Amino acid sequence: MSIGFQLHARYGAARRGVLTTAHGHVDTPAFMPVGTAATVKAMRPQDVAATGAQMVLGNTYHLMLRPGAETVAELGGLHRFMAWPGPILTDSGGYQVMSLAKLRQLDERGVRFRSHIDGSKHELTPEGAVEIQDLLDADIAMQLDECPAAGRPRDEVAESMHLSLRWAERCRAAFRERDGYGLFAIVQGGVHDDLRRESAHALTQMDFPGYAVGGLAVGEGQAEMFRVLDVTVPELPEAKPRYLMGVGRPLDIVGAVERGIDLFDCVLPTRSGRTAQAFTHGGAVNIRNARHRRDPRPLDPACGCGVCSTVSRAYLNHLIRAGEMLGPMLLTEHNVFFYQTLMRRLRDAIAAGALAEEAARIRAQQAAGDIAPMEAKA
């Protein structure tokens, strides 16, 4: 029953494991590409799978508004709807109500809001969030939580964290247990060590099949995020998967894996792909830059993806300048592949007992920067 999680290797706090769900297994540490509206933007599902991604994330807020959870259920659930047969995790919708919806009104019961698409009225309660994710057929559902904005006063963060604890309890009560399906709790508490510890303890007592760390990567900076992980992760049960929500840049992920995180999601590889930003072994590259205009070399010479093995920087630069859809398509494909390659390197290094060396190598590569520009033609 619920989801499975086996740990196969450790290196310090880092873990190499396998998450087992109703729709297949996921090698951890894993990165989930974000498939907001039932599509990883600019990629076909078979091409997402070809990058090595085993699990994707769907956004409850977007899907409940369009096409609607009942419609997705009628059409056979999210896996069938978006032609992704593998595992899917959905968020609870709470975070996006706060960032996207209009006229939000939050109280003990839940949150009422108006759709950013058509202004229609909706409500999201802990019970409703669980029901919607059940209709979507998410392998892993997330509790409804409140994620306070960075910089809120401590008493507000504490109050919000306590509300999230009560909502966790209600979500747990509402969740329909099925083999291969699980509900994750979300640790909150901002940057306050005692609040994080209190949240982690209380949620651990409720015994969830997995735990997320929420409320990070909201502007606190990498050092502060790592500090919060150092405080929070040791409070979570060893045998359960740990998910750091909305993180992050490649070196954020390396540091979080070293601190014992098993699951990640972030819009960066996909969103960046649509704004000409590429992640490479030598760090970030803006392919729109004029220096790439006649550069026959691949985007990332150390990358084995279908983009880097077939087209030049000059071609990608041309596509972006010409406003061709293929530009974002290829950059997204490369970026998602790059993230999956990063996770594979980290998994292999943990299994091989060499995470410190591999992490140091990744950091050195990122710090070395992009390949030098081509010599100007005589």
Added chain:
Amino acid sequence: MSIGFQLHARYGAARRGVLTTAHGHVDTPAFMPVGTAATVKAMRPQDVAATGAQMVLGNTYHLMLRPGAETVAELGGLHRFMAWPGPILTDSGGYQVMSLAKLRQLDERGVRFRSHIDGSKHELTPEGAVEIQDLLDADIAMQLDECPAAGRPRDEVAESMHLSLRWAERCRAAFRERDGYGLFAIVQGGVHDDLRRESAHALTQMDFPGYAVGGLAVGEGQAEMFRVLDVTVPELPEAKPRYLMGVGRPLDIVGAVERGIDLFDCVLPTRSGRTAQAFTHGGAVNIRNARHRRDPRPLDPACGCGVCSTVSRAYLNHLIRAGEMLGPMLLTEHNVFFYQTLMRRLRDAIAAGALAEEAARIRAQQAAGDIAPMEAKA
């Protein structure tokens, strides 16, 4: 030397042949997806090939302006630049100068114009058009011609056709002969039988490796287009490939194949894919229509493409309504596959001596229309 063309079967005026170029062979009758700016919009080259397309078209006008023919040549030619190893045909740029460029000035020498992108000044002469296509490394280059707008007076059409004949001569003289490469002439003359015959005769005398019929599908209607083909095609040499430029809708292609055309190109499958229009065995379908919103059936139940075998009309409708890039991507993929399937059916039918039956079947399927809407839920 030049390109090769073998005819393997005939059915009335229709032919089943094989075109051989420096970058591979093309089974004819063939439809070339349009790859305007070195990309078949919204498709990766490997996915274009997977539809069965063997040859694509590139637009000289777009490529000379951005990234520039010299840049493409420096980067190894258009095949390598756009990662399309198969045959490529480029147009001469003349048609698009007339439809897109600003401040056009046309005389005996050629046409001067300003770029629609940045207003920069350019000139396209017969010799220049051939040189640019040589730099692009097109397997098949097209002569520079003038395509008069529909409805021009006869004397203007005659004058324009004679100018195109003189330009054909100049293109021929400028063309650098290489194995597997060829220059096609373009028959003009509007809807005037005698002008079409005169153009065809004069060009045949010059002995080109292939002949295009230009100046059609510019608003004259299908019946008039077929009538012009009935007059023009019999005047062209049997042993050379015949290319009907810019055509067309599925039944335009069926009728033109019956009249002896071997090659086609058109933006319809790709452009329509970006505006929610799909070509199906039951005719055109607008997938944005509300009737598809909860329809679990494939876009085209008779289609074997990767889209029709994996996702529903409801999903495609959702993607289009949500403005997701995957919508145009999947509709383009389906449409290009549909066109390639149409050509395969026509080729097989010619080879099997059953073109009349197959053409009648295709027309009946198109006339039958889309599958009936789903019953409304009780």
